[in-house]
Amino acid sequence: MERAAGTERVVLDDRDVARALTRIAHEILERNRGSDNLLLLGIPRRGVPLARRIADRIAAVENIEVPTGSLDVTMYRDDLRLRPARALEHTELPPAGVEGKTVVLVDDVLFSGRTVRSALDALHDLGRPRAVRLAVLVDRGHRELPVRADFVGKNLPTSLVERVRVLVAEYDGIDAVCITGTGLHPSEADPARAGGLR
Amino acid sequence: MNHPLLLKGVRPLGGQPTDLLLRDGVIAATGAAAVAEAPAGTSELDVAGLIALPGLVDLHTHLREPGREDAETVASGTKAAAMGGFTAVHAMANTDPVADTAGVVEQVWRLGREAGWCDVHPVGAVTVGIAGQRLAELGAMADSAAHVRIFSDDGHCVSDAVVMRRALEYVKAFDGVIAQHAQEPRLTEGAQMNEGQLSGRLGLAGWPAVAEEAIVARDVLLAAHVGSRLHVCHVSTAGSVEIIRWAKTKGWDVTAEVTPHHLLLTDELAASYDPLFKVNPPLRSAEDVQALREGLADGAVDAVATDHAPHPVEDKECEWSAAAMGMLGLETALSVVQEAMIDTGLLDWAGVADRMSTRPAAIGRLRGQGRPLSAGEPANLVLVDADARRTVRPLGLASLSRNTPFADRELPGRVVATFLRGRPTVLDGQAVEPGTARPAPVGSLR
Amino acid sequence: MIRHLLSAADLDHTEALRVLDTAAELLALADRPIKKLPTLRGRTVVNLFFEDSTRTRISFEAAAKRLSADVITFSAKGSSVSKGESLKDTALTLQALGADAVIVRHQSSGAPHRLAASGWVDGSVVNAGDGTHEHPTQALLDAFTLRRHLAGGVGDLDGRRITIVGDVLHSRVARSNALLLATLGAEVTLVAPPTLLPVGIDSWPVSTSYDLDGALAKSDAVMMLRVQRERGAAGGFFPSAREYSRRYGIDSRRMALLPDHAIVMHPGPMNRGVEITAEVADHERSVIVEQVSNGVAVRMAVLYLLLSGSAGEQDA
Numbered sequence: 001m002e003r004a005a006g007t008e009r010v011v012l013d014d015r016d017v018a019r020a021l022t023r024i025a026h027e028i029l030e031r032n033r034g035s036d037n038l039l040l041l042g043i044p045r046r047g048v049p050l051a052r053r054i055a056d057r058i059a060a061v062e063n064i065e066v067p068t069g070s071l072d073v074t075m076y077r078d079d080l081r082l083r084p085a086r087a088l089e090h091t092e093l094p095p096a097g098v099e100g101k102t103v104v105l106v107d108d109v110l111f112s113g114r115t116v117r118s119a120l121d122a123l124h125d126l127g128r129p130r131a132v133r134l135a136v137l138v139d140r141g142h143r144e145l146p147v148r149a150d151f152v153g154k155n156l157p158t159s160l161v162e163r164v165r166v167l168v169a170e171y172d173g174i175d176a177v178c179i180t181g182t183g184l185h186p187s188e189a190d191p192a193r194a195g196g197l198r
Numbered sequence: 199m200n201h202p203l204l205l206k207g208v209r210p211l212g213g214q215p216t217d218l219l220l221r222d223g224v225i226a227a228t229g230a231a232a233v234a235e236a237p238a239g240t241s242e243l244d245v246a247g248l249i250a251l252p253g254l255v256d257l258h259t260h261l262r263e264p265g266r267e268d269a270e271t272v273a274s275g276t277k278a279a280a281m282g283g284f285t286a287v288h289a290m291a292n293t294d295p296v297a298d299t300a301g302v303v304e305q306v307w308r309l310g311r312e313a314g315w316c317d318v319h320p321v322g323a324v325t326v327g328i329a330g331q332r333l334a335e336l337g338a339m340a341d342s343a344a345h346v347r348i349f350s351d352d353g354h355c356v357s358d359a360v361v362m363r364r365a366l367e368y369v370k371a372f373d374g375v376i377a378q379h380a381q382e383p384r385l386t387e388g389a390q391m392n393e394g395q396l397s398g399r400l401g402l403a404g405w406p407a408v409a410e411e412a413i414v415a416r417d418v419l420l421a422a423h424v425g426s427r428l429h430v431c432h433v434s435t436a437g438s439v440e441i442i443r444w445a446k447t448k449g450w451d452v453t454a455e456v457t458p459h460h461l462l463l464t465d466e467l468a469a470s471y472d473p474l475f476k477v478n479p480p481l482r483s484a485e486d487v488q489a490l491r492e493g494l495a496d497g498a499v500d501a502v503a504t505d506h507a508p509h510p511v512e513d514k515e516c517e518w519s520a521a522a523m524g525m526l527g528l529e530t531a532l533s534v535v536q537e538a539m540i541d542t543g544l545l546d547w548a549g550v551a552d553r554m555s556t557r558p559a560a561i562g563r564l565r566g567q568g569r570p571l572s573a574g575e576p577a578n579l580v581l582v583d584a585d586a587r588r589t590v591r592p593l594g595l596a597s598l599s600r601n602t603p604f605a606d607r608e609l610p611g612r613v614v615a616t617f618l619r620g621r622p623t624v625l626d627g628q629a630v631e632p633g634t635a636r637p638a639p640v641g642s643l644r
Numbered sequence: 645m646i647r648h649l650l651s652a653a654d655l656d657h658t659e660a661l662r663v664l665d666t667a668a669e670l671l672a673l674a675d676r677p678i679k680k681l682p683t684l685r686g687r688t689v690v691n692l693f694f695e696d697s698t699r700t701r702i703s704f705e706a707a708a709k710r711l712s713a714d715v716i717t718f719s720a721k722g723s724s725v726s727k728g729e730s731l732k733d734t735a736l737t738l739q740a741l742g743a744d745a746v747i748v749r750h751q752s753s754g755a756p757h758r759l760a761a762s763g764w765v766d767g768s769v770v771n772a773g774d775g776t777h778e779h780p781t782q783a784l785l786d787a788f789t790l791r792r793h794l795a796g797g798v799g800d801l802d803g804r805r806i807t808i809v810g811d812v813l814h815s816r817v818a819r820s821n822a823l824l825l826a827t828l829g830a831e832v833t834l835v836a837p838p839t840l841l842p843v844g845i846d847s848w849p850v851s852t853s854y855d856l857d858g859a860l861a862k863s864d865a866v867m868m869l870r871v872q873r874e875r876g877a878a879g880g881f882f883p884s885a886r887e888y889s890r891r892y893g894i895d896s897r898r899m900a901l902l903p904d905h906a907i908v909m910h911p912g913p914m915n916r917g918v919e920i921t922a923e924v925a926d927h928e929r930s931v932i933v934e935q936v937s938n939g940v941a942v943r944m945a946v947l948y949l950l951l952s953g954s955a956g957e958q959d960a
């Protein structure tokens with residue numbers, strides 16, 4: 001049974017990504033009433049360059065350096081027993097830490113919400129922020145936990161058999177968001193059923 | 199008295215098929231005469247294709263009784279011997295109490311007679327308590343009902359050169375032989391495995407070949423000097439074989455034995471840290487194994503002896519250094535020799551009969567064992583199906599212990615029947631309890 | 645990742661680097677206000693020590709606790725069961741407690757192998773030092789320390805020249821280091837009196853020398869092994885502790901033979917005045933104290949990597 005795995009659609013190109021990040025930067029400033037006390041923490045790997053880019057845009061608008069960092073959540077995941085061990089990513093905080101800050105967590109894709117749950121726990125062990133917000137480039141739905149993003153680049157309704165890939169220039173050479181998979185409604189994409197149609 | 203029994207189609211020493219008539223504990227007739235002389239009521243057994251060898255004789259068996267009846271008894275050990283094709287075993291002296299008096303050797307000898315599975319010839323200790331200090335009463339043991347001719351402190355080396363010299367001299371009076379466990383004690387303090395590349399990597403204290411060879415060299419010179427008989431137990435190194443070969447070219451009365459496990463297994467097995475492979479002397483290198491096979495083939499090494507060493511499960515189910523040394527051997531010996539010597543073309547079946555029956559019987563000065571398969575000789579023989587293959591199952595062994603290094607290994611050959619003076623102790627691969635009213639074996643064992 | 649860590653040879657280049665990289669991230673976490681991670685919450689780690697070793701036991705205990713594991717320490721030393729069956733009985737007890745990992749220290753070489761291969765326990769077995777065999781986590785922390793000082797804390801130890809000096813014959817630290825450092829690309833030289841080099845050492849991935857002065861000038865690091873005085877006079881491996889330290893100990897004069905960037909290591913506990921003088925032990929280029937603190941991070945990494953995904957593996 002062959003699934004249409006080869007079909008990858010680009011849903012956001014580099015200009016779409018740039019626009020989305022710019023909009024997120026503006027929304028953060030608006031919601032925060034300026035850039036005071038902000039700390040952008042990217043979740044590795046692709047959340048980290050996204051956080052830095054949002055900071056760059058804020059700098060362009062406000063002419064102020066917003067501190068950024070990275071927050072590895074691997075050791076806080078709830079599926080460690082189920083998956084092979086993964087290498088740890090870097091956690092890097094500005095010297096001032098998270099105490100009293102408005103932390104904006106930045107990730108590439110919001111899906112089940114479990115990564116964000118892990119990130120909140122990891123953050124908790126680092127100190128007590130004044131508030132925590134969540135910014136994601138793509139929200140693809142299918143939440144398994146009561147988690148909601150404050151800033152969303154693009155809402156992307158997907159089926160569970162699809163895979164969303166975010167490419168960033170820093171790691172992948174280009175900026176793009178792609179969907180791989182059948183593109184069919186989940187029930188139609190049932191492999192057994194697809195096989196039956198042949 | 200036993201029924202007369204006609205074995206039809208058997209191949210003595212793997213040669214041409216013939217018939218053997220067993221009657222009154224002897225081989226009454228062979229060939230056409232066997233059929234002609236069979237009295238009325240003779241049972242006939244079709245054993246076409248099976249190889250007949252003289253009953254095997256083991257120079258080196260630990261029966262553990264008295265003292266460690268949880269590991270083996272004379273009865274269980276001799277039953278295992280019968281299953282392996284043996285009609286005589288030499289029971290080592292390192293029991294508790296040690297077999298260093300006429301009383302203990304007679305007790306073991308009597309237990310063997312009562313069990314009835316095979317002849318038991320006790321080995322007497324060389325020194326009191328196998329402590330290596332004072333000679334035991336060798337003469338009293340020789341003169342006892344057990345008629346001891348082989349003396350050994352096996353498990354311990356008679357390392358004191360003066361004690362060894364006196365022992366070699368003393369046994370000349372009754373044609374005895376000193377069977378030496380060649381192990382220089384200082385060179386092997388705490389030794390756990392063969393000293394070589396692997397011992398260094400595994401962090402296990404090494405048992406160097408030189409610790410055996412130094413004693414073998416000293417002892418052949420001592421034996422030559424005092425004009426006595428020396429037998430070297432379980433030689434395990436290429437160097438020992440070379441020294442013994444050299445001693446024989448000098449015409450000295452030196453004999454040696456090798457165990458089945460040293461003919462097949464190497465020290466690589468220690469890498470598992472599984473104490474089933476812990477034995478003394480230790481498993482050696484592949485080069486040593488090859489030299490031992492060649493020595494056995496050319497006669498430098500006279501005999502295969504099992505060093506059957508039963509140990510209870512708890513003495514092996516532990517960490518390596520805490521484990522007991524030793525392996526079971528009686529029930530797998532012939533198969534191992536077939537794989538190591540016959541299947542490699544180094545010996546034929548006549549050679550196997552020589553190394554596992556004739557020569558050991560001669561070393562032990564046994565009459566009635568290790569004899570040719572001809573008319574008038576005692577009917578001690580074993581029938582072997584050389585084409586069979588079997589997988590060794592520890593739980594299926596007759597020994598009380600389970601410590602076989604060949605567990606779950608497939609080996610060639612199967613002992614189909616063993617006869618002790620005409621009486622079957624094993625038939626169709628099954629033990630026949632001595633003293634049970636024996637149904638006349640009729641039919642086929644093919 | 646492998647299921648047990650019994651020998652440094654269990655780790656290939658990739659896996660060894662993964663342990664070191666993971667340890668590096670975990671070391672960074674050591675400065676946080678809350679040192680504990682929830683990673684092994686609900687898992688049980690048993691410290692099974694048949695032989696005294698306060699340092700190693702505490703290091704493993706701290707590692708397991710920082711990962712939120714439940715830690716049970718079982719000191720079998722001196723109890724009525726001292727050999728034989730006790731290993732099996734103890735293992736079965738641990739199995740009944742549901743141990744996810746068993747960290748075992750034993751005076752018998754190969755005891756952790758027995759535990760791992762016997763089927764007596766389901767959990768991962770970590771060798772915390774067995775007889776005169778191996779001590780793989782010590783080698784990992786040594787490699788970690790070497791990498792921080794000689795390779796900027798990243799990658800392997802390609803071409804770094806490490807000299808290990810002393811009682812190689814009885815040293816589990818030397819065995820594990822020789823294997824692991826070679827895996828990581830280092831050039832290892834073992835220096836010892838000939839009586840303290842095992843037979844068959846020519847098959848190890850190292851070179852050997854009897855001349856310490858000659859080796860030092862070409863060393864990026866020198867690791868001094870503990871030498872027990874009893875090996876001398878009574879053991880007969882060398883004539884006296886004094887002669888040993890003159891020929892194979894490190895002092896200020898020998899320290900001066902080392903290149904300027906070279907570091908001095910010791911797995912501890914030290915015999916000051918035998919294999920190392922007090923001045924060298926306390927020298928700024930001695931990293932002996934740092935080795936200890938790196939030990940916790942390395943052992944956390946090992947526990948994390950061994951225990952992650954274990955449920956999935958068992959289901960598979």
